[in-house]
Amino acid sequence: MTSTSLPDSLIATLPGSYYTDPGIFAQEQERIFETMWFCVARSSELAKPGAFKTVDVGRESILVTRSRDESIRAFFNVCRHRGAKLCIEETGEVKRAFQCPYHAWTYDLNGKLVAAPNLTRMPDVGRTEYGLVGVRVREWLGYVWVCLAENPPSFEDQVIGAVRTRLGDVESIEHYDMANLEVGRRIVYDVKANWKLIIENFMECYHCATIHPELTEVLPEFADGYAAQYYVGHGAEFGTDIKGFTVDGSEGLDRIPTVTEDQDRRYYAITIKPQVFINLVPDHVIFHRMYPVAADRTIVECDWLYLKDVVRGGKDVSRSVELFDRVNRQDFDACERCQPAMSSRLYAKGGVLVPSEHHIGAFHDWVRERLGARQPE
Numbered sequence: 001m002t003s004t005s006l007p008d009s010l011i012a013t014l015p016g017s018y019y020t021d022p023g024i025f026a027q028e029q030e031r032i033f034e035t036m037w038f039c040v041a042r043s044s045e046l047a048k049p050g051a052f053k054t055v056d057v058g059r060e061s062i063l064v065t066r067s068r069d070e071s072i073r074a075f076f077n078v079c080r081h082r083g084a085k086l087c088i089e090e091t092g093e094v095k096r097a098f099q100c101p102y103h104a105w106t107y108d109l110n111g112k113l114v115a116a117p118n119l120t121r122m123p124d125v126g127r128t129e130y131g132l133v134g135v136r137v138r139e140w141l142g143y144v145w146v147c148l149a150e151n152p153p154s155f156e157d158q159v160i161g162a163v164r165t166r167l168g169d170v171e172s173i174e175h176y177d178m179a180n181l182e183v184g185r186r187i188v189y190d191v192k193a194n195w196k197l198i199i200e201n202f203m204e205c206y207h208c209a210t211i212h213p214e215l216t217e218v219l220p221e222f223a224d225g226y227a228a229q230y231y232v233g234h235g236a237e238f239g240t241d242i243k244g245f246t247v248d249g250s251e252g253l254d255r256i257p258t259v260t261e262d263q264d265r266r267y268y269a270i271t272i273k274p275q276v277f278i279n280l281v282p283d284h285v286i287f288h289r290m291y292p293v294a295a296d297r298t299i300v301e302c303d304w305l306y307l308k309d310v311v312r313g314g315k316d317v318s319r320s321v322e323l324f325d326r327v328n329r330q331d332f333d334a335c336e337r338c339q340p341a342m343s344s345r346l347y348a349k350g351g352v353l354v355p356s357e358h359h360i361g362a363f364h365d366w367v368r369e370r371l372g373a374r375q376p377e
């Protein structure tokens with residue numbers, strides 16, 4: 001796709017403008033984040049009816065809540081009267097209804113318009129027709145995904161399919177019983193980098209030997225630069241003297257009992273486009289989701305999930321959390337180091353991918369395909 005010919009070992013990345021141009025970012029919001037399944041919450045954040053969370057998905061604010069029948073519902077966070085943002089808070093809880101702070105239109109937890117000043121004098125106003133507009137919701141692995149598209153892509157293909165493609169089957173992830181694990185730690189990172197730099201970084205391990213000393217100690221094969229994601233079903237094996245997936249290789253927490261023998265002492269990483277990364281180890285799961293806020297800024301929310309007894313028993317998870325927290329900070333520093341260079345004249349035509357990164361080329365093709373006709377010069 002570039003005019004210059006490259007040696008066989010190298011393929012071109014996307015041009016720098018893909019990481020800086022607000023027009024490209026707006027297209028990504030419209031054609032990627034607003035049309036695909038997008039992970040917005042851990043189900044347990046919406047513990048009971050009326051608990052809610054607001055999340056930006058693409059250009060829209062979405063209100064996610066649990067209704068009286070315990071199912072999770074999601075709506076555009078927009079009042080049907082004159083468009084005030086219904087909920088300003090990021091999280092909270094209402095008793096039985098959401099009331100707009102402007103003229104007090106009031107919606108129940110299913111989105112139905114249940115009250116408004118003088119509503120009885122407007123019998124022709126349909127309570128459902130003028131209720132909140134819902135968006136599609138799916139729950140899987142203890143997380144909530146929404147899709148803003150009128151005709152959503154198949155969740156089985158986009159989300160479950162990504163896991164199947166990586167692990168070879170879906171049962172392998174079910175062994176980690178993620179829906180029943182508990183959040184032992186959550187860390188939110190504010191990363192000054194384009195979301196695609198973060199995905200690309202997560203997809204390759206060419207950088208592991210350089211920036212992840214603790215991780216390559218625990219997973220010696222990572223020092224070779226070939227990411228575990230490269231081979232279907234492969235999990236990187238712990239080093240022989242490593243006791244657990246911790247910052248110093250010391251003993252981890254209680255192993256998830258349904259994890260199989262062949263999954264024991266191994267690490268699996270999965271990317272679910274466009275914004276979820278999952279890491280599986282025998283005693284915990286690390287679950288990342290990205291919230292792209294601008295071409296050069298991405299919020300990454302990361303959960304460390306353990307067995308309920310580990311969390312409720314107050315066991316010390318700090319050495320366990322510290323390993324991947326360090327990995328995250330090392331990775332995000334690298335992404336932030338690249339971001340300013342994306343607008344350098346030297347990067348106008350992009351950089352290059354070495355063979356152990358060539359699979360990132362398929363990600364770039366996918367981005368180009370989603371964006372369709374418009375291409376930057």
Ligand code: FES
Pocket residue numbers: 079080081082083084100101102103104105
């Ligand atoms: S804008 Fe919400 S009640 Fe008027």
Ligand SMILES: [Fe+2]
Pocket residue numbers: 201202207208212327331
């Ligand atoms: Fe990394």
